[in-house]
Amino acid sequence: MxxxxxxxxxxxxxxxxxxxxxxxxxxxxxxxxxxxxxxxxxxxxxxxxxxxxxxxxxxxxxxxxxxxxxxxxxxxxxxxxxxxxxxxxxxxxxxxxxxxxxxxxxxxxxxxxxxxxxxxxxxxxxxxxxxxxxxxxxxxxxxxxxxxxxxxxxxxxxxxxxxxxxxxxxxxxxxxxxRGSLSGELIIEGLQGHIAYPKNSLNPIHLASPVIHQLINEKYDKGNDYFLPTSFQISNIHSGYGVENIIPGKISIKFNFRYSTETNEKELITRVENILNSSKINYTIDWKHSGExxxxxxxxxxxxxxxxxxxxxxxxxxxxxxxxxxxxxxxxxxxxxxxxxxxxxxxxxxxxxxxxxxxxxxxxxxxxxxxxxxxx
Ligand SMILES: [Zn+2]
Incomplete structure (x- = not known):
């Protein structure tokens, strides 16, 4: 055998x-x-x-x-x-x-x-x-x-x-x-400038900080008998030019949801966009839904x-x-x-x-x- x-x-x-x-x-x-x-x-x-x-x-x-x-x-x-x-x-x-x-x-x-x-x-x-x-x-x-x-x-x-x-x-x-899988890339726009003159620039890393905090602490659902609560995880953050004297012009944040049957793609997108809209930042977001x-x-x-x-x-x-x-x-x-x-x-x-x-x-x-x- x-x-x-x-x-x-x-x-x-x-x-x-x-x-x-x-x-x-x-x-x-x-x-x-x-x-x-x-x-x-x-x-x-x-x-x-x-x-x-x-x-x-x-x-x-x-x-x-x-x-x-x-x-x-x-x-x-x-x-x-x-x-x-x-x-x-x-x-x-x-x-x-x-x-x-x-x-x-x-x-x-x-x-x-x-x-x-x-x-x-x-x-x-x-x-x-x-x-x-x-x-x-x-x-x-x-x-x-x-x-x-x-x-x-x-x-x-x-x-x-x-x-x-x-x-x-x-x-x-x-x-x-x-679980379902939903990914996104969030780009927050700032204004590039000399690090010694912050009043003349807008630091996108500082703008991102409270937004990230909110996205991480949001309770997307409680899960159910078969599923853990939906999880939000950041996989990549990128900003800056590798030098010490420039405030960067933008930040890119890549993230992924592994989500339960208690929510869905549309609801998660709305929840994220509500958080972003209420923070009055200038952003774009690219979504990729890879599995229900x-x-x-x-x-x-x-x-x-x-x-x-x-x-x-x-x-x-x-x-x-x-x-x-x-x-x-x-x-x-x-x-x-x-x-x-x-x-x-x-x-x-x-x-x-x-x-x-x-x-x-x-x-x-x-x-x-x-x-x-x-x-x-
Ligand atoms: Zn396989």
Whole structure:
């Protein structure tokens, strides 16, 4: 069993699929699943590969969702192995994508093969939704499949996204939602001048100081049972010319909101602009909304996932909505129950990304158990 999963993963790691180039990963997955009776449909948009594989025609419809693209490797000299050749060292399996998320895909594939071998006429439909545009712009992947009404036709009841959600032990954390993300760049205009003659200038850093204080201390919401309160964080501040005798002409402040389902993009923009307008400064602001929040409140699929994890890994998972954005925000528009669950995430996007063969076996068994709970 272990060798079979590792062989699948090794094949996937070998295919250098740096976002958004799928580089043959989806064809490999398709060929594997076609041998178990799946039918394939491909959708290419602007160099992004998307594949939908389906087996069955009955309800319920379970979706397995995954991305085949990986992030770049960074500084290759920092890796202790070749990032595109799977290597096991000191009980760890190294390679770009082992945890995020070719490892989960390998487990889904193996679990599916095993499940079908034992339940050839299973009750329901299993669909794989694969994209190569999750780590990049995320425009021509799942978002496009939703916007073009492609996924709606499958009437998916519940879906499992194999993102690496576990923290310390496999199964300790699953996600039933994610926060939204809204960024902005605020530019406050002053008047440049000699630092010895402040009356002839207007210092934008001094103008910014009380505004920053207000933005930081504003209570945007209280969060709810599933979400932490919305957080405002400044990521960059820039002003001045590196010299000591000039009052600068302007200041740029970049910030980001990770927000809960208790607020929304429009409300946050209004709150910020009200603060800025009341301070009578001269400013411009550029907004970039990169993801709406989503939340699955229905319990049925969540409970099946929890019980599968509990029975295989003997652990009670925490249910959270933290972390970055994912394709869950798009799936939630067409599916009532979206759960994310996969391998440990402590090494994702880093050099020496890794997983372990034990975790791959446990995850495969959990995925197989979820298949039995929903379709068995
Ligand atoms: Zn991922």
């Amino acid at each position: 272990k060798e079979k999963i590792i062989n699948i993963l090794a094949d996937l790691i070998k295919l250098k699929s740096i976002t958004p180039n799928d580089n043959g990963c989806q064809e490999y997955i398709s060929n594997y699943l076609k041998s178990y009776g799946f039918e394939e449909k491909k959708f290419e948009f602007n160099g992004v590969s998307n594949t939908i594989l389906k087996r069955g025609n009955k309800k319920p419809v379970l979706g397995f969702v995954g991305h085949t693209d990986v992030v770049p490797i960074g500084d290759e000299s920092q890796w202790s192995t070749n990032p595109f050749i799977l290597e096991e060292k000191n009980n760890k399996i190294f390679g770009r994508g082992t945890a995020d998320m070719k490892g989960s895909i390998a487990c889904m594939m193996y679990a599916t093969g095993e499940f079908i071998a034992q339940n050839n006429n299973f009750d329901g439909t299993l669909i794989y939704i694969l994209t190569s545009d999750e780590e990049g712009a995320a425009i021509d992947g799942i978002q496009r499949l939703v916007n073009e009404n492609i996924l709606q036709k499958y009437d998916i009841d519940c879906c499992l996204i194999g993102e690496p959600t576990s923290k310390d032990n496999i199964g300790d954390t699953i996600k039933n939602g994610r 929040p989503y939340l699955t409140t229905k319990k049925e699929f969540l409970e099946k996932c929890q019980s599968a994890i509990n029975s295989v890994a003997d652990i009670k998972p925490n249910i959270t909505t933290d972390g970055g954005t994912s394709d869950g925000r798009f799936m939630a528009k067409i599916c009532d129950e979206v759960i994310e669950f996969g391998l440990l995430n402590h090494s994702i996007h880093k050099v020496d990304e890794h997983t372990t063969s034990d975790d791959l076996v446990i995850l495969s068994n959990i995925y197989k158990k979820i298949l039995s709970e929903v379709l068995g």
